[in-house]
Amino acid sequence: MAERETLRCQLAVIGGGAAGLMAALEATRRGLDVILLDRLDDLGGNAARAAGHAAFESVEQRNRRVSLTKEGVYQAMMELSDWNANPSLLSRFVERSAEVVDRLLELGIHYDKVIAIDPVHQLTTSHLPTGRMRAVVDVLSTELERRGVRIYRGFRAEQLEVAAGSVSAIVARNNVGAELLIQPCAALIATGGYAASPKLMRRYAGLAKTPSAGNGADTGDGLALAAMAGGHASSLIGAVLVAATTNGRPLTDDISCACVQPTLWVDGSGRRFCNEALALALYRAGDIVARLNQGFAWSIFDQSQIDKLIHSGARRGMGSAILPGTKLTKLRVQLEEDLAGGETAFRADSLEELAGLIGVELEPFINEVSQYHEACAEGVDHRFFKTHNLDPLLHPPFYALRMEATALCTTGAIEVDEFLRVLDHYGNPVGGLYAAGNDAAGPWGKTAITTIGGAPAGFALTSGLLVAEHAAGWCHRH
Numbered sequence: 001m002a003e004r005e006t007l008r009c010q011l012a013v014i015g016g017g018a019a020g021l022m023a024a025l026e027a028t029r030r031g032l033d034v035i036l037l038d039r040l041d042d043l044g045g046n047a048a049r050a051a052g053h054a055a056f057e058s059v060e061q062r063n064r065r066v067s068l069t070k071e072g073v074y075q076a077m078m079e080l081s082d083w084n085a086n087p088s089l090l091s092r093f094v095e096r097s098a099e100v101v102d103r104l105l106e107l108g109i110h111y112d113k114v115i116a117i118d119p120v121h122q123l124t125t126s127h128l129p130t131g132r133m134r135a136v137v138d139v140l141s142t143e144l145e146r147r148g149v150r151i152y153r154g155f156r157a158e159q160l161e162v163a164a165g166s167v168s169a170i171v172a173r174n175n176v177g178a179e180l181l182i183q184p185c186a187a188l189i190a191t192g193g194y195a196a197s198p199k200l201m202r203r204y205a206g207l208a209k210t211p212s213a214g215n216g217a218d219t220g221d222g223l224a225l226a227a228m229a230g231g232h233a234s235s236l237i238g239a240v241l242v243a244a245t246t247n248g249r250p251l252t253d254d255i256s257c258a259c260v261q262p263t264l265w266v267d268g269s270g271r272r273f274c275n276e277a278l279a280l281a282l283y284r285a286g287d288i289v290a291r292l293n294q295g296f297a298w299s300i301f302d303q304s305q306i307d308k309l310i311h312s313g314a315r316r317g318m319g320s321a322i323l324p325g326t327k328l329t330k331l332r333v334q335l336e337e338d339l340a341g342g343e344t345a346f347r348a349d350s351l352e353e354l355a356g357l358i359g360v361e362l363e364p365f366i367n368e369v370s371q372y373h374e375a376c377a378e379g380v381d382h383r384f385f386k387t388h389n390l391d392p393l394l395h396p397p398f399y400a401l402r403m404e405a406t407a408l409c410t411t412g413a414i415e416v417d418e419f420l421r422v423l424d425h426y427g428n429p430v431g432g433l434y435a436a437g438n439d440a441a442g443p444w445g446k447t448a449i450t451t452i453g454g455a456p457a458g459f460a461l462t463s464g465l466l467v468a469e470h471a472a473g474w475c476h477r478h
């Protein structure tokens with residue numbers, strides 16, 4: 001029989017990523033007795049892979065004389081969400097995000113810079129800590145241990161029970177058969193969304209073939225746990241933050257950044273499919289490629305374009321990880337590795353030979369290149385209205401890099417109110433039950449807000465803080 005331990009606490013936190021760690025910290029500051037569970041041994045979730053987090057009117061922004069205002073961000077986010085965002089929840093996020101920066105500064109985090117990642121809107125929101133978000137999760141984990149939070153690593157929450165309208169028990173198991181029965185006063189679901197579940201990605205986002213760039217633990221457990229308590233998926237579910245990258249390579253590799261430069265792109269049949277300059281606005285390349293029938297595209301370069309990326313810098317960056325203008329000094333080595341692999345990169349002395357290597361039909365491909373060259377000469381492309389970055393392919397050898405979509409995270413899942421309380425089908429809160437981070441729906445509407453650099457991690461941290469504040473009131477009353 002499995003070994004079972006029964007534990008009591010005031011707040012049980014399911015998931016030790018950005019939202020869970022910040023909630024646990026804030027709850028202990030408010031005097032709560034906290035248990036934190038994570039299905040993995042390593043805390044931090046996908047937050048540990050992130051570069052930066054958003055905040056608005058923080059001390060770091062003020063010190064750098066960033067002119068961005070909460071009001072400006074709020075209006076921009078409401079408009080970008082097509083007025084679908086939950087106005088009250090978004091308002092609370094915008095209002096309180098700067099407190100996260102204060103908490104992290106108190107714990108010794110330093111910020112290298114605050115940047116805008118979208119060249120179109122230029123909103124300077126993404127706070128880049130020294131050591132990036134890995135440093136933040138490490139500092140938070142250490143602080144929780146110092147404060148006596150009971151942390152159970154390798155325990156996956158599998159059941160959530162409700163009695164008399166309030167959360168009453170959580171059952172978690174590890175992979176050697178040990179079982180925890182936790183009886184909390186309040187519980188937070190912060191399991192990181194569902195990007196690693198092909199079934200849920202197909203159901204909610206229509207993207208069954210888009211692999212996750214995360215740690216694989218974001219399989220939608222939060223949705224299942226909420227459903228056991230009477231909660232449900234929000235009608236706003238479905239937004240996914242998708243990036244384009246070279247298959248099998250991390251986003252931060254120079255060759256991933258190279259493959260999304262606004263050169264000539266063709267689909268698996270050799271035809272152009274969009275204005276490649278769209279890629280200058282972060283994540284749009286990922287969205288477009290994810291929805292191509294074949295699920296991938298080819299970026300075509302000549303030698304001079306490759307040389308420019310190495311010696312002059314990238315026109316487009318890779319989020320907060322590679323900034324525009326960065327010289328891709330590792331590109332040559334990574335290109336040779338991928339050319340040797342023979343699947344994601346090809347080189348040829350002529351465009352005809354390149355077409356054969358990447359398996360596209362010769363005639364349509366060569367026609368596309370001729371039309372593209374005419375557009376370059378004229379300075380405008382009449383089909384997709386590309387007016388910038390029209391560079392002809394003149395200097396052999398020619399290269400093709402395979403570009404594929406990869407999901408960074410899903411931004412929205414469980415129906416919650418402005419206090420992050422999980423709502424039942426009648427819109428009533430389930431007593432003492434909260435969802436935060438990628439598990440909570442509402443602040444973005446149905447779109448992944450890609451123009452606000454660091455928005456997912458920023459919301460995860462801030463929503464954790466807000467949950468702790470509300471849960472403290474709940475626990476003191478019950």
Ligand SMILES: Cc1cc2nc3c(=O)[nH]c(=O)nc-3n(C[C@H](O)[C@H](O)[C@H](O)COP(=O)(O)OP(=O)(O)OC[C@H]3O[C@@H](n4cnc5c(N)ncnc54)[C@H](O)[C@@H]3O)c2cc1C
Nearest residue numbers: 015017018019039045046047051157192437438454456457
């Ligand atoms: C490669 C990459 C780069 C990114 N870069 C950025 C960036 O620069 N800026 C940005 O804003 N966002 C970025 N993101 C997105 C960001 O990381 C997430 O939005 C953020 O981490 C969400 O926080 P969270 O707490 O909801 O989930 P997570 O941080 O993923 O934490 C969820 C935790 O829950 C645990 N868990 C899951 N199920 C269970 C269960 N049943 N029981 C117990 N534990 C469970 C997981 O193991 C995990 O530790 C990036 C994502 C990826 C993958």
